[in-house]
Amino acid sequence: MLPCSRLWLRIVVLNCLAAPHFVPALVAQERLSQAWNPDRGDGTYNNPILFADYSDPDVMRVDKDFYLVSSSFDQVPGLPILHSIDLVHWELVSHALPVQIPEERYRQTQHGGGVWAPSIRYHDGVFYIFYPDPDFGIYMTKAKSITGPWSIPVLVKAAKGWIDPCPIWDDDGNAYLVNGLAGSRAGANSAVVLSRMAVDGSHLLDDGVLILDGHDKDPTLEGPKIYKRAGFYYIFAPAGGVSHGWQTVFRSANIYGPYERRVVLAQGGTTINGPHQGAWVDTEQGEDWFVHFQDQGPYGRVVLLEPMQWLKDGWPRIGIRQDANGRGEPVTNFQLPKLDAPRPGYNLADSDEFNGARIGLQWQWQANPSPTWALPFPGSGVLRVMNVYQSTPKPNLWDVPNLLLQKFPARSFTVTTKFTPHLLFSGEQTGLVVMGHSYSALLLRKTADSLMLVQSTRRRANENGLEEQGTPVQAASSTFYFRARIDADANVHFSYSTDGVRFEAFGTQFRAERGDWIGAKIGIVATGVVQQGETGYADFDWFRVEK
Numbered sequence: 001m002l003p004c005s006r007l008w009l010r011i012v013v014l015n016c017l018a019a020p021h022f023v024p025a026l027v028a029q030e031r032l033s034q035a036w037n038p039d040r041g042d043g044t045y046n047n048p049i050l051f052a053d054y055s056d057p058d059v060m061r062v063d064k065d066f067y068l069v070s071s072s073f074d075q076v077p078g079l080p081i082l083h084s085i086d087l088v089h090w091e092l093v094s095h096a097l098p099v100q101i102p103e104e105r106y107r108q109t110q111h112g113g114g115v116w117a118p119s120i121r122y123h124d125g126v127f128y129i130f131y132p133d134p135d136f137g138i139y140m141t142k143a144k145s146i147t148g149p150w151s152i153p154v155l156v157k158a159a160k161g162w163i164d165p166c167p168i169w170d171d172d173g174n175a176y177l178v179n180g181l182a183g184s185r186a187g188a189n190s191a192v193v194l195s196r197m198a199v200d201g202s203h204l205l206d207d208g209v210l211i212l213d214g215h216d217k218d219p220t221l222e223g224p225k226i227y228k229r230a231g232f233y234y235i236f237a238p239a240g241g242v243s244h245g246w247q248t249v250f251r252s253a254n255i256y257g258p259y260e261r262r263v264v265l266a267q268g269g270t271t272i273n274g275p276h277q278g279a280w281v282d283t284e285q286g287e288d289w290f291v292h293f294q295d296q297g298p299y300g301r302v303v304l305l306e307p308m309q310w311l312k313d314g315w316p317r318i319g320i321r322q323d324a325n326g327r328g329e330p331v332t333n334f335q336l337p338k339l340d341a342p343r344p345g346y347n348l349a350d351s352d353e354f355n356g357a358r359i360g361l362q363w364q365w366q367a368n369p370s371p372t373w374a375l376p377f378p379g380s381g382v383l384r385v386m387n388v389y390q391s392t393p394k395p396n397l398w399d400v401p402n403l404l405l406q407k408f409p410a411r412s413f414t415v416t417t418k419f420t421p422h423l424l425f426s427g428e429q430t431g432l433v434v435m436g437h438s439y440s441a442l443l444l445r446k447t448a449d450s451l452m453l454v455q456s457t458r459r460r461a462n463e464n465g466l467e468e469q470g471t472p473v474q475a476a477s478s479t480f481y482f483r484a485r486i487d488a489d490a491n492v493h494f495s496y497s498t499d500g501v502r503f504e505a506f507g508t509q510f511r512a513e514r515g516d517w518i519g520a521k522i523g524i525v526a527t528g529v530v531q532q533g534e535t536g537y538a539d540f541d542w543f544r545v546e547k
Contacts, residue, residue, distance in 0.1 A: 032345070032346060032347060032349065033347050033348050033349060033350050033351075033409055033410075033545065034350075034351070034545060034546045034547060035051075035350060035409045035410035035413040035545050035546065035547055036051040036052075036347070036348075036409055036410035036411075036413075037347050038050075038051075038088055038089075038347070039088060039089065039336070039343070039347075040333065043335060043336055044333050044334060044335050044336060045088045045305070045333060045334060045335075045336050046332070046333045047272070047304040047305060047330065047331060047332055047333065047334075048294065048302040048303050048304045049087070049088050049090065049291075049303055049304065049305045050082075050090060050302060050303035050348060051299070051302050051408075051409060051410050051411065052300065052302065052303075052348060052407040052408065052409050052519075053299070053300025053301055053302070053407045053408065053518055053519035054068065054070040054080065054082070054293070054301070054302075054303050054407075055070055055071045055117075055277075055293050055300065055301030055517070055518070056070055056071040056116070056117030056118070056164075056223060056277050056293065056301070057069070057070045057277075057278060057279065057291050057292070057293055057303050058070075058117075058118060058119045058120050058166070058225065058278075058279045059087075059120075059278075059279040059281045059291045060120050060121060060122060060279070060281065061281055061282065061283070061284075062122045063284070064085055064284055064341075065083060065084075065085060065146075066083070066084045066085065066086075066087055066281065067081060067082065067083055067120055067127075067146055068081070068082040068083075068084070068090065068120075068291070068303075069081055069082075069096070069118050069119070069120040069129055070082075070118070070303075071115055071116055071117050071118065071517070072095075072097070072114065072115045072364070073111075073112060073113065073114045073115055073116070073516070073517055073518055074100065074106065074109060074110040074111055074112070074113050074114040074366065074367065075114070075364040075365070075366065075405075075518070076097075076098075076099060076100055076106070076364055076365045076366075076367060076368050076369060077095035077097055077098050077099070077364065078095060078096070078097035078100055078114060078115045078364075079095055079096035079097040079115055079118060079129060079131060079141075080092055080094075080095055080361075081093055081094040081095065081096060081120075081146060081147075082348075083146070084344075085339065085341065085344055086336065086337050086339045086343060086344065087281070087283075087289055087291070087305055087337050088305065088336055088337065089343070089344040089345070089346055089347050090347065090348060091346045091347070091348065091349070092348060092349065092361045092362060093146065093147060093361070094146060094147040094148060094361070095361065096129050096141050096143070096148065096150040097115065097131075097141070097150070097153070098150075099368045100114050100115075100367075100368055101139075101152075101153055102136075103368055106367055106368045107367055107368050107401065108367055108399075108401060109366045109367050109398070109399055109400070109401055110367070111398070111462065111515060111516040112516030112517050113133065113134070113135055114133060115131050115132075115133065116131070116132045116133070116134055116163050116164065116182075117131075117132070117163065117164040117222075117223055117277060118130060118131035118132075118165075119131075119165060119166040119167065119225065121167055121169075123167075123169050125144065126142050126143070126144060127142060127143050127144070127145075127146055128140060128141075128142045128167065128201055129141050129142070129150075130156065130165040130166065130167055130177070130201070131153075131165070132162060132163040132164060132165055132179070134160065134161055134162075134163055134182050134184070134185050135160060135185065136155065136158065136160070137155055137156070137157045137158040137159045137160070137162055138155070138156045138157040138159070138162050138163075138165045138177070138179060139153040139154060139155055139156060140153065140154050140156045140201045140202065141153045141154070142201065154201075154202050154203075156177070156197075156201065156202065156203055156204060157177075157179075157195070157203075157204050159186070160185040160186060161181055161182040161183070161184065161185030161186025161187070161188075162179050162180075162181065162182075162186065162193070163179060163180050163181065163182045163222070164179055164180040164222055164223045164224060164277075165177055165178070165179040166178050166179070166224055166225050166226050167197060167201060167226075168226045168227070168228065168233075169199070170228065170255070171228070173199070174196065174199075175196070175197040175198065175199050175201070176194055176195065176196055176197055176226070176255060177194070177195050177197045177204060178192055178193065178194050178195075178211070178224045178226045178235065179192070179193050179195075179208075179224070180192060180193075180221070180222040180223060180224060180237075181193065189220065189221075189222070190213065190214040190215045190218065190219050190220055190221045190222075190239075191210055191212060191213050191214065191215075191221065192210070192211055192212035192214075192221065192224045192235065192237065193208040193209065193210060193211070194208060194209055194210075194211045194255065194256065195207070195208035195209075209256065211235075211255075211256060211257045211259065212224075212235065212237070212250060212257075212259060214237075214239050214248075217239075217261065218237075218239030218240070218248055218261075219239060219240060219241075220239055220240060220241050220245065221237055221238075221239045221248070222237065222238060222239070222277070223237055223238050223276070223277035224236070224237040225237070225278075225279050225280070227280060229310075230314065231253060232251050232252065232253055232314060233251070233252050233253075233254070233255045234249055234250070234251050234280075234316075235249070235250040235251075235259065236248075236249050236278070236279070236280060236290075237249075237250065237277075238274075238275075238276045238277045238278075238292075242274060242276050242295045242301075243273055243274060243295055244267070244273060244274070245274055245275075245276055246263050246265060246266040246267075246275070246327075247263065247264050247265035247266070247275055247276075247278070247290075247292065247318065248261060248262070248263050248264070249261075249262050249264050249315065249316060251314065251315070262315055262325070262326055263325070263326075263327050264315070264316055264317070264318045264326060264327060264328060265290070265292075265306065265318040265319050265327065265328050265329070265330065266327055266328075266329070267329070267330070268321065268327070268328075268329035268330075269321075269329065270329050270330055270332070272294050272304065272329075272330040272332070273294060273295065274292075274293070274294045274295055275292050275293075275294060275304065275306075275330050276292060276293050276294065276295065276301070277292060277293060278290055278291045278292025278293065279291050279292075280308065280316065283337055283338065284340070285337070285338040285339070285340065287307075287337055287338060288307075288308040288309060288310060288316070289305055289306065289307065289308050289337065290305075290306040290307075290308045290316075290318045290319075291303060291304070291305055291306075292304055292306065294330075296519070297490070297514055297519075298408070298436065298490040298511070298512040298513055298514050298519055298520045299408050299411065299490065299519050299520070300407060300408065300514065300518055300519020300520070301519065304330060304331075305334075306318050306319045306328075306330055306331060306334075307319065307320070307331065307334055311326075319331060320334075348362070348409065349361075349362055350362055350406060350409040350545040351542070351543060351544045351545045352383075352542065352543045353381070353542045354376065354381065354382055354383040354540055354541065354542055354543070355378060355381045356376065356378055357376055357378050358376060359374070359376060359383060359404075362406045362407070363404055363405070363406055363523070364404075364405055364406065364521075365401060365402065365403065365404060365405075366400065366401050366402070366403045366405070367401030367402075368401075369401070369402065370388075370402075372386055373385070373386055373388055373402045373404075374386065374402075374404060374524075377539065380539065381541065382420075382539040382540060382541050383539070383540045384537050384538075384539050384540075385404065385430065385524055385526045385537060385538050385539075385540055386402075386526060386528070386535055386536075386537045387423065387424075387425075387428040387429070387430065387526045387527060387528030387529075387530075387535045387536040387537060387538075388400075388402045388526065388527060388528055388535070389527075389528050389529065389530055389531045389535070390527045390528065390529070393426075393427035393529050394427075394456070394467055395527055396458060396461055396464060396467075397433060397435065397439055397441065397458070397461065397525060397527075398435075398437075398439070398458070398461035398462055398464075400525070400527060402526070402527075403433065403435060403523060403524070403525055404523045404524045404525075405433075405435055405521035405522065405523035405524075406521060406522065406523055407519060407521055408486065408512070408519055408520055408521070408522065409545055410547070411488050412486055412487050412488045412547070413485075413486055413545055413546065413547060414483065414484070414485045414486070414545070414546050414547070415432065415483065415484045415485075415486075415522055415543065415544070415545050416481060416482070416483045416543075416544050416546070417432055417481070417482050417483075417524070417540060417541075417542065417543045417544070418479065418480070418481050418500065418540070418541040418542055419479070419480055419482070419538045419539060419540040419541060420478060420479050420480075420538065420539045420541070421444055421451065421480065421536075421538045422536055422537050422538065422539070423444070423446035423451065423536040423538070424446075424530075424534070424535065424536035425446065425528070425529050425530055425535070425536060426446055426447055426448045426529070427445070427446065427528075427529040428445070428446045428526075428527070428528045428529060428535070428536040429443045429444065429445040429446070429525075429526070429527055430443065430444055430524070430525065430526040430527075430538040431443035431444055431482055431524075431525055432482040432483075432484055432494070432522070432523075432524065432525070433522070433523060433524070433525040434484060434486075434492045434510065434512050434520060434521075434522050435515065435520060435521045435522070435523070436461075436512055436513035436514050436515045436519075436520040436521070437460065437461060437462045437513045437514065437515060437516075438457070438458060438459040438460060438461055438465070438510075438513045439457070439458055439461050439513075440455060440456070440457040440458075440492060440494075440507075440510035441455070441456045441457075441525055442455055442482050442484070442494040442496065442506060442507065443455070443456055443525070444475060444480060444538075445472070446536070450474050450475075450476075451474070451475045451476070452472040452473065452474055452475060453472060453473045453474075453475045453496060453506060454469055454470065454472045454473075455469070455470040455494060455506060455507030455508065456468075456469055457469075457470075457507075457508075457510055462515075462516070470507050470508065473506070475498075477498035479498065480496060480497070480498060481496060481497040481498070481499075481500045481503070482494070482495075482496050483495045483496065483497070483503055484522060486512065486522075489511070490511055490512040490520070491509050491510070491511050491512075492509065492510045492511070492512055493505065493509055494506045494507050494510075523543075524540060524543070526538060
């Protein structure tokens, strides 16, 4: 095993070779989703601005550029970083975490573990991301460029259950960190801790003190984001739980308190439940906005944008239809943020033609990857996906690290992928999978003397439920097209083709389910039966997402 510093250097170098220099370097086809665009084309936008599982978003601005970072849990690469110039059109431009650490632990799936709610800040010419791993503590990584290279994460605070960190560099030169507590690990929750921090963010200077206790009015208080404005410290924090909670703001002239409290955003009469953890950000044009997430079950925690104003009494007003107590409701659509430049044309990419020397940034593995799980083959315009050995010929995909997955991109959409199989051994299989606590996959499986099409479904896969397999159908073709249509109720309908024109429905309807703290994902599966020597593989020509 390589020492951590050498391992990180190797990963960072490979990551830099594969990553774009910045937004303009991306080609047009990689910058557009055909499934979801929040811009209505009439000067207004629809919520959610990101119909994808970018949970626990934190947003900051540097000059005209906005950057968003979100939780990634056990998915690799982690800490996705998105860029925008108008808060509505976003593009995934980087990941700050090329591998999860400790590296050996995350070679296997660790559902629900890994990167919880992070924060991103820019201080003295350096980008900082603080993130928690609830089983280890609070980490910090930094970079001079938003696309990296990002430093090896430093364990700022070793403490189980310390989560949701956010730093602040005060006017007097002191630095602080606020964080929440996870009852599952820390033995306490519904509280916010404040610690003094070294100015370089590398470690904490004391053991921390409680500054907020939500047990009385704000159960499950978490996700604090701290700001300073007009001599007051403000802590934005959700409470009440992900599905039915509200946004609270606390204010004090002293960072240690006592803090006044006001609920500023709740579901009210809307269908937008939650509204949960997020961030305040201002614009060069003098507007204020609030970005937060909403839990939509199998679709994950999608991201919304709310108008915000500061009132004369020093409290923020968020959303619309404020009641007498200043509590607003989320918007379903609203006027676009002002912009002094042409409106950008990009949004989150999902399709991938596999023509270049790197795959799209939208792809993630279920664990730290091996370099040979999948290799771009630009000379042939394909992604070669290997049939990686599993200890059983019909593995529970919940436990398989080498699933290449991406987030659901819209309420309803269709995925079609073209591939050429080169399966060598009986039991090797490859295909298209919709992954969550339960999953279903359309697979091409090799037997002793033929190729078989089969739908493999495993309900309660997270509890090691049994595989349900439909009637296999013998297949005879050199090239296959697999399709999954996801309807507005998250139902999955599989079909296949051998010519890309005539598609035949296959298997039974399956309803997608969320995973541990994440929404359902869709992507490519390839498993094998040979532990040593050459294995089979499949060359994936493209992966296209449409409405």
